[in-house]
Amino acid sequence: MTILEERPAAQAPARAPTAPPSPGKLVDHFEKGLDAPICLTWELTYACNLSCVHCLSSSGRRDPRELSTDECKALIDEFERMQIFYVNIGGGEPTVRPDFWELLDYAVDHHVGVKFSTNGFRITPERAEKLAATDYVDVQISLDGATAEVNDHVRGAGTYDAAMRAMGNLQAAGMKDFKMSVVCTRHNIGQLDEFKAIADHFGAQLRLTRLRPSGRGADVWKELHPLPEQQRELYDWLVAHGESVLTGDSFFHLSAYGDALPGLNLCGAGRVVCLVDPVGDVYACPFAIHEQFLAGNVRSVGGFDQVWKHSDLFLDLRSPQTGGACTMCSAYDSCRGGCMAAKFFTGLPLDGPDPECVKGNAGTPGAVPTSSGDHSHTGPVRNAPVPLTLLTVRPPASPSWAKPCAENPLAGLAPGS
Amino acid sequence: MPTSAPVATSMLAEPWRLDGSVALRPEPFGALAYHFGTRRLSFLKTPELVDVVRRLEHSPTVQDALVGAGVPEPHWPAYTHALAGLARGGMITRRDDA
Numbered sequence: 001m002t003i004l005e006e007r008p009a010a011q012a013p014a015r016a017p018t019a020p021p022s023p024g025k026l027v028d029h030f031e032k033g034l035d036a037p038i039c040l041t042w043e044l045t046y047a048c049n050l051s052c053v054h055c056l057s058s059s060g061r062r063d064p065r066e067l068s069t070d071e072c073k074a075l076i077d078e079f080e081r082m083q084i085f086y087v088n089i090g091g092g093e094p095t096v097r098p099d100f101w102e103l104l105d106y107a108v109d110h111h112v113g114v115k116f117s118t119n120g121f122r123i124t125p126e127r128a129e130k131l132a133a134t135d136y137v138d139v140q141i142s143l144d145g146a147t148a149e150v151n152d153h154v155r156g157a158g159t160y161d162a163a164m165r166a167m168g169n170l171q172a173a174g175m176k177d178f179k180m181s182v183v184c185t186r187h188n189i190g191q192l193d194e195f196k197a198i199a200d201h202f203g204a205q206l207r208l209t210r211l212r213p214s215g216r217g218a219d220v221w222k223e224l225h226p227l228p229e230q231q232r233e234l235y236d237w238l239v240a241h242g243e244s245v246l247t248g249d250s251f252f253h254l255s256a257y258g259d260a261l262p263g264l265n266l267c268g269a270g271r272v273v274c275l276v277d278p279v280g281d282v283y284a285c286p287f288a289i290h291e292q293f294l295a296g297n298v299r300s301v302g303g304f305d306q307v308w309k310h311s312d313l314f315l316d317l318r319s320p321q322t323g324g325a326c327t328m329c330s331a332y333d334s335c336r337g338g339c340m341a342a343k344f345f346t347g348l349p350l351d352g353p354d355p356e357c358v359k360g361n362a363g364t365p366g367a368v369p370t371s372s373g374d375h376s377h378t379g380p381v382r383n384a385p386v387p388l389t390l391l392t393v394r395p396p397a398s399p400s401w402a403k404p405c406a407e408n409p410l411a412g413l414a415p416g417s
Numbered sequence: 418m419p420t421s422a423p424v425a426t427s428m429l430a431e432p433w434r435l436d437g438s439v440a441l442r443p444e445p446f447g448a449l450a451y452h453f454g455t456r457r458l459s460f461l462k463t464p465e466l467v468d469v470v471r472r473l474e475h476s477p478t479v480q481d482a483l484v485g486a487g488v489p490e491p492h493w494p495a496y497t498h499a500l501a502g503l504a505r506g507g508m509i510t511r512r513d514d515a
Contacts, residue, residue, distance in 0.1 A: 024446070024462075026446075026460055026462065029444070029445065029446040029462075032445070034444050034445075034449075035442070035443065035444055035445070036442065038449070038458065083440060083442040083449075083451075085440065085442075085449075085451040085453070085458075086451075086456065111440075111453070113453065113456065135453075135454075136453060138456075
């Protein structure tokens with residue numbers, strides 16, 4: 001689950017070590033849940049101009065029951081009352097909502113900072129200027145391949161170029177430390193150095209997250225999830241680059257290799273993390289859009305506050321969990337059995353090992369639960385995913401993203417070679 | 418804003434306050450501190466520490482805040498250590514009114 005998104009590493013908690021009463025471990029407090037989430041993801045719409053093959057929320061078509069502008073503003077008011085200091089807005093593609101920019105301004109004016117994820121199609125030079133001039137707004141551009149060939153296979157034709165254009169616009173506007181977010185797959189684990197070079201080129205911060213078998217991700221899990229040796233490669237790379245790369249605590253299942261990765265290494269679902277979907281349904285985490293993890297709806301009496309503090313599901317997730325078979329494993333304290341959503345959507349028991357258990361203890365995947373909501377496009381999409389013809393074309397000596405800026409020190413460099 | 422942590426013990430005689438860009442959110446264990454400028458999140462892990470931090474603004478010195486919060490003197494080093502950590506993260510700032 002994504003926790004502490006804004007910092008690469010969990011900061012040393014301020015504490016008074018010898019002062020009574022003993023403060024205890026922060027992670028123990030988090031397991032029991034907080035009065036409000038630390039990391040709230042708000043999928044603003046299921047509408048999307050793309051149809052990425054691994055979309056967590058099976059997005060495409062707008063849901064007609066979507067929260068209205070006024071309902072969204074009322075929810076932001078509630079976030080402000082609960083002192084939810086920032087939210088991660090996604091979708092779908094949030095910028096396709098006509099009121100998106102209005103809601104962004106409303107949130108910022110009400111002390112709710114926003115980081116929003118976008119495919120970049122609508123990040124024009126003018127929009128980039130406005131974003132750069134707004135405090136408390138951060139932008140995250142999705143890119144799932146360091147080359148168009150790898151990226152467009154997953155995200156769709158033209159999406160690599162759109163992401164590069166958006167990042168160029170943000171950089172030109174003076175936007176600092178925006179995020180470039182990568183879902184790690186079997187096809188891009190070998191491109192980690194290239195991703196870092198691209199992010200550095202644009203003055204962006206690289207964010208790596210785990211592929212989840214959620215939404216349409218279930219359809220491509222077997223094809224795209226990293227192979228065991230790639231998991232090790234990823235872990236080693238993260239250990240080497242831990243302080244400069246964000247992960248949203250995505251990879252705590254890899255901590256079983258040895259040293260814990262920076263972060264909390266804890267499933268935060270329903271404890272410090274949750275998801276609000278476009279129709280106001282509240283789920284335990286962004287990777288668990290399924291009725292089994294549905295805690296309530298913000299439109300019900302008591303609103304989001306009531307769901308967060310009192311829903312049966314969230315209270316249950318905050319009660320002591322049994323580690324099942326995993327408690328016998330020497331690595332249990334490091335990985336804590338891994339990701340609840342990854343287990344659920346591969347048909348594995350929730351108290352057993354993660355499907356990508358690095359100790360090789362994952363059970364045989366069972367029957368995959370049917371999706372609760374599919375908003376996928378039903379007709380053709382302009383930017384449809386491109387069939388993969390990997391390695392039939394050698395990468396150019398000079399990466400295309402380096403060309404517009406000939407004086408760049410990276411110009412002419414073929415990363416990773 | 419100080420760029421480096423002061424020697425913790427020297428804080429005792431200094432005036433400090435919660436930074437103007439920081440909000441505290443009460444939690445069962447203490448509080449979350451969020452800095453809107455740097456987007457840093459820190460954790461104040463005991464209610465006693467939260468009390469001390471909240472008292473800083475209206476106390477002439479850190480020591481006065483500790484006394485006001487009823488922290489016994491043997492525990493002061495632990496508190497100044499925690500406060501120095503918050504200072505490093507920009508969560509608390511030295512006041513200029515000394």
